[in-house]
Amino acid sequence: MQYFIDTANLESIKKISDIFPIAGVTTNPTIIAKEKRDFKEIINDIFDIIGKDKIVHAQAVGSTSEIMVKEVQLLRDTFGENFYTKIPVTPEGIKAIKILAKDGHKITATGILSPQQIIMAAEAGAEYMAPYINRSDNIGENGIEIVKDAYKILEMTKKTDEEKLSRYKRIFEPKILGASFKNVRQVHETILAGSKSVTVAPDVFEKLIYHPYTDWSMDTFNSDWEKIYGKKTLLDLL
Numbered sequence: 001m002q003y004f005i006d007t008a009n010l011e012s013i014k015k016i017s018d019i020f021p022i023a024g025v026t027t028n029p030t031i032i033a034k035e036k037r038d039f040k041e042i043i044n045d046i047f048d049i050i051g052k053d054k055i056v057h058a059q060a061v062g063s064t065s066e067i068m069v070k071e072v073q074l075l076r077d078t079f080g081e082n083f084y085t086k087i088p089v090t091p092e093g094i095k096a097i098k099i100l101a102k103d104g105h106k107i108t109a110t111g112i113l114s115p116q117q118i119i120m121a122a123e124a125g126a127e128y129m130a131p132y133i134n135r136s137d138n139i140g141e142n143g144i145e146i147v148k149d150a151y152k153i154l155e156m157t158k159k160t161d162e163e164k165l166s167r168y169k170r171i172f173e174p175k176i177l178g179a180s181f182k183n184v185r186q187v188h189e190t191i192l193a194g195s196k197s198v199t200v201a202p203d204v205f206e207k208l209i210y211h212p213y214t215d216w217s218m219d220t221f222n223s224d225w226e227k228i229y230g231k232k233t234l235l236d237l238l
């Protein structure tokens, strides 16, 4: 399972990565713009906090495939092997993914709101496909159904390692990266639908393990213990 934090806010990244077993950080142009700082510094600071063995995703912003291809080449040279460029599933984006994947680049297809967009991005050679669950639910569609359909079709169109090597110059499993969550239920249903990667904003992230009865249970344990042993911990008693 891979949990990503969907933010570029360094305080939030520090807080969450200190506690939770995260796979990395995802951002988008809106998330980056909120920080009002130099782009390169933001990404370097994120890697400094989470470690260079973790993954960072940030989005190409060019409006043509030619510019996106150049951006991705520059991003890989600047940030290294654990940087994934997000590319939107527009016609120009799919064209860019197709060109870049042939050269072994690591791509996350983004802005996904339909299963066909996932299949097309996967065929073009993206490794991660990021469907926007809440944005889909918001207009009366069903984000979870997108993930379910996508997994069925990805299974049907599975490629051998030889095919992957000849088409994309590297071997990887296509993955659904569930994104745009507004509550824990959406995250959980996305995982149940088969998605082993999700990216969650800090406010929802902290709620993933929250339960009032867990807090109540711990309060009760602590007060019962203190009645007999005071503030002593096992370090004092063993």
Ligand SMILES: O=C(CO)[C@@H](O)[C@H](O)[C@H](O)[C@H](O)COP(=O)(O)O
Pocket: 006, 026, 027, 028, 057, 086, 108, 110, 111, 130, 132, 134, 135, 177, 179, 180, 181, 199
């Ligand atoms: O696409 C990725 C990760 O690949 C995310 O950063 C993605 O852009 C964000 O989760 C969404 O845009 C956030 O959506 P929302 O919470 O604003 O509806």
